[in-house]
Amino acid sequence: MELKKVKTAVVGCGVISEIYLKNMTSIFEIIDVVGCCDIIPERMEKRASQFNIRQMSIEEILNDKSIELVVNLTYPTAHHLVVSQCLEAGKNVYSEKPIDLSIEEGRKLVDLADKKGVLYGNAPDTFMGQAIQTARFYMDSGLIGDITSVYATLNRDAGLIAERFPFTIGPGGGIGLDVGVYYLTAILSMLGPVTDVSGFVETIRPERTHFFPNKTDFGETYRLEAENLVVGSFRFKSGVFGALHFNSNSIGNEMPQIVVFGTEGILYLPDPNLFGGDVEVILKGQTEPTVLPPTHAYTENSRGIGPAELAWALRKGRKPRTSKEMAFHGLELLLGLYKSCETKQLYRMTSTFERPAPIPRGYLGPAYGNSPAEAGLAI
Numbered sequence: 001m002e003l004k005k006v007k008t009a010v011v012g013c014g015v016i017s018e019i020y021l022k023n024m025t026s027i028f029e030i031i032d033v034v035g036c037c038d039i040i041p042e043r044m045e046k047r048a049s050q051f052n053i054r055q056m057s058i059e060e061i062l063n064d065k066s067i068e069l070v071v072n073l074t075y076p077t078a079h080h081l082v083v084s085q086c087l088e089a090g091k092n093v094y095s096e097k098p099i100d101l102s103i104e105e106g107r108k109l110v111d112l113a114d115k116k117g118v119l120y121g122n123a124p125d126t127f128m129g130q131a132i133q134t135a136r137f138y139m140d141s142g143l144i145g146d147i148t149s150v151y152a153t154l155n156r157d158a159g160l161i162a163e164r165f166p167f168t169i170g171p172g173g174g175i176g177l178d179v180g181v182y183y184l185t186a187i188l189s190m191l192g193p194v195t196d197v198s199g200f201v202e203t204i205r206p207e208r209t210h211f212f213p214n215k216t217d218f219g220e221t222y223r224l225e226a227e228n229l230v231v232g233s234f235r236f237k238s239g240v241f242g243a244l245h246f247n248s249n250s251i252g253n254e255m256p257q258i259v260v261f262g263t264e265g266i267l268y269l270p271d272p273n274l275f276g277g278d279v280e281v282i283l284k285g286q287t288e289p290t291v292l293p294p295t296h297a298y299t300e301n302s303r304g305i306g307p308a309e310l311a312w313a314l315r316k317g318r319k320p321r322t323s324k325e326m327a328f329h330g331l332e333l334l335l336g337l338y339k340s341c342e343t344k345q346l347y348r349m350t351s352t353f354e355r356p357a358p359i360p361r362g363y364l365g366p367a368y369g370n371s372p373a374e375a376g377l378a379i
């Protein structure tokens with residue numbers, strides 16, 4: 001049967017839109033990108049001519065009945081408005097992270113998508129890449145026995161990041177909501193929902209100075225509004241325990257890691273902000289880690305895999321793996337840490353979600369000659 005592609009429009013033509021559009025117009029066959037939109041006309045013009053798609057206003061996108069999916073790539077403070085407009089218009093939506101900036105507003109988006117009966121998926125989609133799917137496969141097959149705890153750490157230099165990505169200064173751009181969410185989503189996708197969280201969230205040394213001499217704002221001061229230290233602990237419904245350490249008051253050589261501890265061994269996962277990377281294991285009795293053979297594909301920057309998987313979900317009549325429920329749970333977990341820090345009490349999670357189905361094995365990448373690339377995403 002002929003593939004009925006999903007007509008798609010992109011809202012937000014900034015930095016990350018380039019790789020999304022590149023992949024959605026070349027790798028993922030299910031997607032047919034028809035147009036793009038930005039409040040800054042030059043950005044929209046640039047992407048439209050680069051990828052041979054139409055420049056569209058948001059009204060044109062919302063009123064065009066043939067467009068089934070909107071991919072929202074605006075900055076975090078615009079997410080609520082753009083996503084709610086699209087959901088109201090009956091569009092299926094895939095949005096960049098974070099799902100929202102508060103628990104209350106995030107819940108409204110989840111409820112609106114349910115009310116409208118449309119699909120609404122959220123980044124990060126990196127958990128569908130080779131590394132996390134490989135780790136999930138070995139974990140589920142019992143390689144490290146019963147899982148007892150998990151730990152995630154990331155260090156960064158918030159000042160350095162702010163020079164390159166100004167949105168990281170404001171709400172939604174902090175180490176938790178902007179990057180910690182990759183770690184949480186990877187962990188949640190493997191281990192399921194959490195019941196209780198506690199921790200500390202702070203913005204340390206908020207008064208900062210721009211320090212790139214080649215930029216016009218050199219020497220100007222600014223106020224960092226986003227969190228730059230998150231330390232937390234949490235308990236999963238399954239009884240597993242978790243710990244987080246996200247610190248962007250450190251230096252630029254990041255040491256990202258997720259470690260899963262089991263009764264028979266320990267799994268070391270690479271940076272969940274990326275799709276690939278080695279997964280290592282130490283089994284009982286061993287002293288050195290060994291690299292596990294990968295079981296899945298998508299190692300390169302595969303941004304666009306989320307919208308593609310959601311488009312397949314639409315055609316197959318199922319829920320997307322990047323479910324709004326899991327994204328909302330991740331938001332509640334992070335903001336629950338804030339609340340725990342304010343109240344000095346354990347925060348009880350109110351939301352839950354179903355662990356997304358693993359991507360079926362069998363497609364290991366073009367090197368194995370078993371295309372099409374999306375075979376695993378369709379199921």
Ligand SMILES: NC(=O)c1ccc[n+]([C@@H]2O[C@H](COP(=O)([O-])OP(=O)(O)OC[C@H]3O[C@@H](n4cnc5c(N)ncnc54)[C@H](O)[C@@H]3O)[C@@H](O)[C@H]2O)c1
Nearest residue numbers: 012013014015016037038039040073074075076078096097
């Ligand atoms: N930059 C990265 O490396 C990166 C990586 C992964 C995810 N993300 C996420 O992607 C999103 C976008 O990041 P970015 O770096 O591309 O930001 P950006 O600021 O470069 O681009 C965002 C674009 O959205 C446009 N926009 C804002 N409000 C709009 C509206 N109402 N209608 C139409 N356009 C609107 C802005 O004009 C801007 O061009 C963020 O949520 C970020 O967390 C970014």
